[in-house]
Amino acid sequence: MNAALIIIAAVVLGSVALGIRAGRRVPMNLENWTVGGRRFGVVIMWLLMAGEIYTTFTFLGASGWAYTKGAPAFYIIIYGTLAYTLSFFILPAVWRAGKRHGLHTQPDFFIKRYGSRALGVLVALIGVLSIVPYLQLQLTGLGFIVEVASNRAVSSAAAIVIAFVLTCLFVFTSGIRGAAWVAVVKDILMIAAVAVVGIGVPVMCFGSVGNMFKTLMERMPGYLAFPGGTPNLGVTWVMSTCLLTGLGFYMWPHVFGSAFSARSAETIKRNAVIMPFYQIPILLVFFVGFTALLVAPGLKNGDTAFLSLVQKTYPPWFMGFVGAAGALTAMVPASVLVLFASTLIAKNIYRTVFAPGAGEDRVIRLARIMVFVIMILALTSTFFFRKELVYLLIFGYDGVSQFFPGVVLGLFWRRATKQGVAAGLLTGVGVVIGLIVAGRDPFLGLNAGFVGLAANAAVTVLVSLSTKSASGGWE
Amino acid sequence: MKKGTKYALMLGAVPFLTLVLALPLVNRERPIILGLPFLLFWILGWVVLTPVFLYAAYRLEKKYNPPDEGGEP
Numbered sequence: 001m002n003a004a005l006i007i008i009a010a011v012v013l014g015s016v017a018l019g020i021r022a023g024r025r026v027p028m029n030l031e032n033w034t035v036g037g038r039r040f041g042v043v044i045m046w047l048l049m050a051g052e053i054y055t056t057f058t059f060l061g062a063s064g065w066a067y068t069k070g071a072p073a074f075y076i077i078i079y080g081t082l083a084y085t086l087s088f089f090i091l092p093a094v095w096r097a098g099k100r101h102g103l104h105t106q107p108d109f110f111i112k113r114y115g116s117r118a119l120g121v122l123v124a125l126i127g128v129l130s131i132v133p134y135l136q137l138q139l140t141g142l143g144f145i146v147e148v149a150s151n152r153a154v155s156s157a158a159a160i161v162i163a164f165v166l167t168c169l170f171v172f173t174s175g176i177r178g179a180a181w182v183a184v185v186k187d188i189l190m191i192a193a194v195a196v197v198g199i200g201v202p203v204m205c206f207g208s209v210g211n212m213f214k215t216l217m218e219r220m221p222g223y224l225a226f227p228g229g230t231p232n233l234g235v236t237w238v239m240s241t242c243l244l245t246g247l248g249f250y251m252w253p254h255v256f257g258s259a260f261s262a263r264s265a266e267t268i269k270r271n272a273v274i275m276p277f278y279q280i281p282i283l284l285v286f287f288v289g290f291t292a293l294l295v296a297p298g299l300k301n302g303d304t305a306f307l308s309l310v311q312k313t314y315p316p317w318f319m320g321f322v323g324a325a326g327a328l329t330a331m332v333p334a335s336v337l338v339l340f341a342s343t344l345i346a347k348n349i350y351r352t353v354f355a356p357g358a359g360e361d362r363v364i365r366l367a368r369i370m371v372f373v374i375m376i377l378a379l380t381s382t383f384f385f386r387k388e389l390v391y392l393l394i395f396g397y398d399g400v401s402q403f404f405p406g407v408v409l410g411l412f413w414r415r416a417t418k419q420g421v422a423a424g425l426l427t428g429v430g431v432v433i434g435l436i437v438a439g440r441d442p443f444l445g446l447n448a449g450f451v452g453l454a455a456n457a458a459v460t461v462l463v464s465l466s467t468k469s470a471s472g473g474w475e
Numbered sequence: 476m477k478k479g480t481k482y483a484l485m486l487g488a489v490p491f492l493t494l495v496l497a498l499p500l501v502n503r504e505r506p507i508i509l510g511l512p513f514l515l516f517w518i519l520g521w522v523v524l525t526p527v528f529l530y531a532a533y534r535l536e537k538k539y540n541p542p543d544e545g546g547e548p
Contacts, residue, residue: 217512226514
């Protein structure tokens with residue numbers, strides 16, 4: 001037992017207790033469990049959304065990308081900003097539809113708007129398939145962070161299993177409220193850790209951030225402009241990737257669904273206004289990646305840049321805070337991911353396909369059990385299919401982005417039909433899988449998901465125009 | 476389209492113009508501004524300004540559009 005480990009354990013256990021408490025006085029029906037009774041105000045929405053968005057990928061991946069790839073990493077601060085801007089225009093309409101029709105999930109939205117259960121099941125399936133690798137990525141990141149931060153006192157596998165049980169507990173008891181409360185602790189710790197390390201490390205090593213950049217530009221000219229240290233991630237790749245991920249961002253079933261938790265459409269708008277400030281900590285994470293490149297070149301895995309630099313420059317107890325922040329950074333998104341995956345399976349797949357007459361209490365009971373089932377699935381594949389993970393994740397983002405035409409046209413274009421959306425969705429997903437499997441991503445310098453999305457949008461519009469629209473009971 | 480929505484959309488287009496379309500024009504490391512390489516300074520600057528544009532969009536929508544339905548009871 002070392003100091004770092006004690007801090008990690010105390011913070012994580014304390015947060016989980018807070019998460020479990022959060023659901024104590026509320027009856028756990030689907031409305032409370034999945035969308036928090038639609039009662040979240042601006043502050044808690046901001047913390048929850050930030051909690052979902054700032055994942056271990058942002059923590060380790062952003063510094064890793066800065067370390068190995070250079071400027072192409074900047075796409076990470078851009079696409080979030082684009083996504084928040086879009087959310088200002090799209091999410092209030094989504095929220096209103098949710099309130100009017102009592103929607104809980106993204107497939108609910110598709111079913112209600114297009115009057116097609118089959119389309120809802122298709123959306124739910126793509127959603128769950130995209131969520132599982134994302135969940136796996138969080139678990140892998142968590143294991144890695146805790147193992148390093150505790151100075152190998154806890155193995156990665158043990159950390160993953162413990163965190164998995166704790167996460168399941170507060171999701172099971174409190175649903176989205178649990179996630180929101182743990183997110184409060186996580187966001188504060190995370191920002192503090194990133195601020196201390198992001199400014200501290202370049203200053204300690206080079207005197208100032210400016211000096212660090214000057215040294216980097218002298219030693220590796222061109223690294224801080226596209227395509228940086230990569231052969232194929234040029235400016236067109238960055239542009240298409242920013243657009244794709246910016247559009248796709250709120251199409252993740254868990255982020256989309258969280259919008260329903262807001263108290264009002266107004267809350268969502270105000271939240272969108274302040275969201276871009278959340279990108280600033282990512283800038284600090286880049287600083288760490290770049291500094292690491294200069295003082296610790298040649299790391300085998302760029303994702304280890306952040307932690308190895310912290311380990312080198314800070315006392316062990318500080319590693320405890322970073323480890324705790326890192327663990328929560330994985331647990332919060334994981335909790336929301338697993339919550340929505342469970343609801344999708346219970347409500348939109350199981351009930352729609354196998355038990356159309358099932359009452360709400362049966363659905364919520366099944367959803368809460370599914371939390372454990374999905375976590376065990378993700379856990380198993382984390383331990384057995386590590387290498388395929390990156391591919392699955394790329395596919396996940398490319399996959400959920402394909403919902404964009406169905407959502408936006410569904411909201412703002414009356415002529416959009418279920419045939420159009422289904423055909424577009426299948427075309428988009430087909431193109432993406434085809435290009436990735438054929439090793440053609442990037443395709444002509446463009447992100448493969450972007451190519452799929454363009455094909456998807458075109459097919460959706462063309463097929464919609466040639467079929468009869470029937471949006472029964474939507475307006 | 477309502478007047479407020481039109482203004483809001485125009486403001487909302489700004490990040491897309493500056494952070495996507497303009498990228499080929501600003502893809503350079505120098506000059507260094509505030510210690511940051513030019514490309515990163517440009518990106519960061521527009522990211523930080525986006526809330527300002529969105530806030531303006533929010534105010535204009537409020538001013539020109541009828542009050543939001545479905546708000547707090």
